[in-house]
Amino acid sequence: MKFSILVLGSPYSNQSVNTALRFAKAVVASEHSLYRVFFYHDAVQCGNALVTPPQDDVDIPAEWQQISETDTAELIVCIASALKRGVLDTTEAERYEKDSSNLADEFIISGLGQMVDATIHSDRVITFGP
Amino acid sequence: MSDNKAKRILWVFRQAPYGNSLSREALDFALAAGVFDQDVGMVFIGDGVWQLLNRQDSRAIAFKNHQKLLSALSLYDITDIYVDQVAITDRQIVPHQLSLKAHIVSDTEITQLFESADVLLNF
Numbered sequence: 001m002k003f004s005i006l007v008l009g010s011p012y013s014n015q016s017v018n019t020a021l022r023f024a025k026a027v028v029a030s031e032h033s034l035y036r037v038f039f040y041h042d043a044v045q046c047g048n049a050l051v052t053p054p055q056d057d058v059d060i061p062a063e064w065q066q067i068s069e070t071d072t073a074e075l076i077v078c079i080a081s082a083l084k085r086g087v088l089d090t091t092e093a094e095r096y097e098k099d100s101s102n103l104a105d106e107f108i109i110s111g112l113g114q115m116v117d118a119t120i121h122s123d124r125v126i127t128f129g130p
Numbered sequence: 131m132s133d134n135k136a137k138r139i140l141w142v143f144r145q146a147p148y149g150n151s152l153s154r155e156a157l158d159f160a161l162a163a164g165v166f167d168q169d170v171g172m173v174f175i176g177d178g179v180w181q182l183l184n185r186q187d188s189r190a191i192a193f194k195n196h197q198k199l200l201s202a203l204s205l206y207d208i209t210d211i212y213v214d215q216v217a218i219t220d221r222q223i224v225p226h227q228l229s230l231k232a233h234i235v236s237d238t239e240i241t242q243l244f245e246s247a248d249v250l251l252n253f
Contacts, residue, residue, distance in 0.1 A: 006251070008152070041155050081155060112162035120137055120168065125249050130152060 002035045003027050004118035009129025010042035011060040016129030017043060024067050034073035036118040042130060044082040047107035061104045068106040075107045076114045136169040140247035143178035147196035153181055156253035157199050164206035173243055175214040179221060182213060184229035197229050212243060
C-alpha cells in the first residue's frame with residue numbers, strides 16, 4: 001500500500017512530529033511504501049538545516065533525511081508555509097535577495113499541488129498534528 | 131462517492147479562525163485541491179464553526195480576514211459545505227449568522243460524510 005504523510009506540527013514543540021517520524025520509519029520498514037511526506041504549517045521547520053538540537057535529543061531533520069535515503073519517499077516542504085517562516089533554498093534566497101539559504105539536504109521546496117497529487121496517488125494519507 | 135478520476139476529499143475544520151494560522155493554511159490547501167478538479171467537501175465541527183460566522187473584522191489584530199478567504203470558495207466551485215448542528219447550537223450561533231451557504235448536519239450525518247470520503251484531512 002502507498003502511504004503519504006502530512007506533517008503539521010512544530011518540531012521540538014509538538015509530539016506529533018516525532019510520532020510522524022516513527023510512523024514513517026514503520027512504513028519504510030514494512031512491505032508498504034512511502035510516496036511523499038509533505039511538511040506544512042509549522043512543520044516546515046523540519047527542513048531547517050540550522051536546527052541544532054542538544055546531544056541527548058533527536059535530530060529531527062537528520063531523521064527525516066535518513067528516511068528519504070532509505071526509501072524513495074520525497075520530503076516536500078510547502079513553499080508558502082516555508083518562506084514566511086524563514087526556510088529557504090538557494091533559489092528562493094536569491095529570488096528574495098536574502099543573504100543565505102537554510103533548506104536541509106534531501107528536502108525539496110514546492111507547492112501545495114504536491115500534496116494534492118499525493119492525496120490522489122496514495123492509498124492512504126495520514127495527518128500528524130499540530 | 132468518487133468516480134475513477136476524482137477522489138472525494140473531505141476537509142475537517144475543527145479550530146477557530148484566529149489565534150492560530152492552521153485554519154487559514156487548511157483553507158489554502160482546500161482551494162489548491164479545487165484547482166486540481168478534485169471532489170472537495172468541507173465539514174466544520176467543534177470550534178471550527180466559528181470560521182463561518184459572518185461580519186468578521188480582523189483588522190485590529192493584523193490577521194487576514196478569514197471570512198474573505200472563505201468567500202473565495204464559490205469561485206473554485208467548492209460548494210459542498212457542512213456544519214455541525216450541535217456545535218453551532220452549543221455556541222448559540224443561528225443559521226442566518228453563517229457567511230456561507232452550508233448544510234447543517236447531525237452527528238449521524240457527519241459520520242456518514244466521513245464514511246463516504248476517500249480521504250479525510252483533519253485541521
